[in-house]
């Protein structure tokens with residue numbers, strides 16, 4: 559809980575507004591952070607030496623959304639950052655927000671996604687105009703590393719079960735190697751239940767009764783897809799945080815897009831980036847401050863008076879931000 563410097567990648571579209579909201583809230587909560595803003599934009603170029611040097615130095619970054627072109631164009635900057643810093647585990651909790659009504663109650667799921675390989679290896683080619691191929695890469699090393707992270711996470715967060723999600727009935731060698739690696743790691747954590755579940759069956763269970771799952775560990779592409787589904791169960795990507803964890807660095811990011819249609823209009827919901835910031839605080843050991851910001855955010859949403867349009871309210875980004883700050887301040891005054 560020493561003062562620290564964090565790289566701030568505000569991002570494209572609504573990125574600057576939601577980053578500003580997080581900075582204001584952190585400031586009000588008395589977080590001893592100095593932000594080091596760096597320019598990365600999908601619109602003006604790629605990952606540059608400035609951002610690489612900054613994350614390398616600070617080892618911690620908070621990141622807003624970056625635009626990603628579909629089909630053609632440069633590789634995603636999100637992926638470039640994950641690759642550059644070997645951020646092997648992508649952690650995405652989806653937890654119901656009390657008072658914010660969705661079709662499901664009491665959802666409490668964590669997706670732990672392998673973050674460096676699988677279909678995301680980018681090994682693709684066109685054989686001829688009517689035939690394209692992609693190579694899915696699975697290694698025992700990366701599978702073991704992410705499985706270890708999943709069990710350690712389950713242990714630290716007092717979770718009962720880790721499920722390895724796979725399609726090894728079809729992808730016999732790749733997903734086969736993935737679950738084989740998970741199984742070996744599971745043997746070292748006897749107090750945590752270990753389950754292997756086929757991806758399709760797991761999806762049926764998630765939409766019928768999400769309580770049947772707990773912590774999930776998945777290969778990269780499945781984790782990408784399943785984490786969006788889980789976010790949908792609790793109200794969408796505007797509410798779910800994420801962490802990209804590596805041995806030497808960690809990047810905390812909002813998973814949602816850049817929402818160019820509402821950019822610059824004081825309409826964006828900063829919750830996902832804010833809760834990613836809360837994950838960053840926990841990662842650094844600021845547990846009390848993290849809880850404080852988390853509680854103030856939940857209370858503001860629960861009360862429903864100053865929430866943004868996507869949550870069914872009428873407030874702007876700044877009004878929502880201020881509402882969270884005044885709750886924070888009330889709570890801090892009580893504690894003094």
Ligand code: IPM
Pocket residue numbers: 626634636637782813
């Ligand atoms: C995510 C996003 C990224 C991914 C895109 C933007 C490259 O969807 O973080 O889940 O596919 O991993």
Ligand code: MN
Pocket residue numbers: 782783786813
């Ligand atoms: Mn995704």
